[in-house]
Amino acid sequence: MVNSVIDYYNKNAHDFYNNTVNADMSEHYKRFEKHLILGSRILDAGCGSGRDSLYFHTKGYKVDAFDASDAMVNLSSQLTGLSVHHARFEDVMFEDKFNGIWACASLLHIGREAIRGVLQRLVDMLCKDGVFYMSFKYGNMVYKKDGRSFNCYDENAFSRMIETLPELRILELYKTKDCRAGKDGEYWLSAILVKI
Structure with missing residues (x-):
């Protein structure tokens, strides 16, 4: 992840936190959790506000989380009570294996x-x-905004990208409206995949 993206989240951490911490992710949790058992180990990859880590932790899952932004690590640690790791995607490595990995709106940079x-x-x-x-x-596009690069996918582009990772199989691929206030007309592509 490039430094300009990390700088953006460090400088705008409180605004980002306030805009995302209460977003209703219940539909996505339900789709993800049906493939897990209680006590499963989950990695929240690029955890942002810590909203999802907190949800999974309170539901009884064993949660590890990381984020590339120091400021977001501090805010998410305060919210969850977990020791959130400071790491970039390119550098992170846990020795433990996880039953689930959750990367909500984090890989797009x-x-x-x-x-x-x-x-x-x-x-x-x-x-x-x-x-x-x-x-x-x-x-199916890449664009820049506020010093951040956004890598967007539609169903076809995403499926072609996943074909290069033979260990992953798509279980669900679905489009939803952005659930944050003031984001009318914006959509997301979500995927549930399994390691075979």
């Missing part, structure tokens, strides 16, 4: 030239039959 390597790193930390949730802004 990884460029198309680097996404396969980052996903492979995460897949290597996933147990066989483990489940992987990820989401991207909807569309």
Whole structure:
């Protein structure tokens, strides 16, 4: 993840936190959790506000979380009571294997030239039959805003990218409206995948 993206989240951490911490993710949790058992180990990859880590932790899952932004690590640690790790996708490595990896709106800043390597790193930390949730802004394009690069996928582009990772199989691929206030007309592509 490039420094300009990390700088953005460090400088705008409180605004980002306030805009995302109360977003209703219940539909996505339900789709993800049906593939897990109570007590499963979950990695929240690029945890942002810590909203999802807190949910999974209170539901009885064993949660590890990381984020590339120091400021977001501090805020998410305060929210969850967990020891959130400071790491970038390109550098993170846990020795434990996870039953689930949750990457909500976090991989979208990884460029198309680097996404396969980052996903492979995460897949290597996933147990066989483990489940992987990820989401991207909807569309087959790359654009820049506020110093951040956004890597967006539609169903076809996403499926082609996943074909380069033979250990992953798509279970669900679905489009939803952005659930944050003031984001009318914006859509996301979410995916539930399994490691085979």
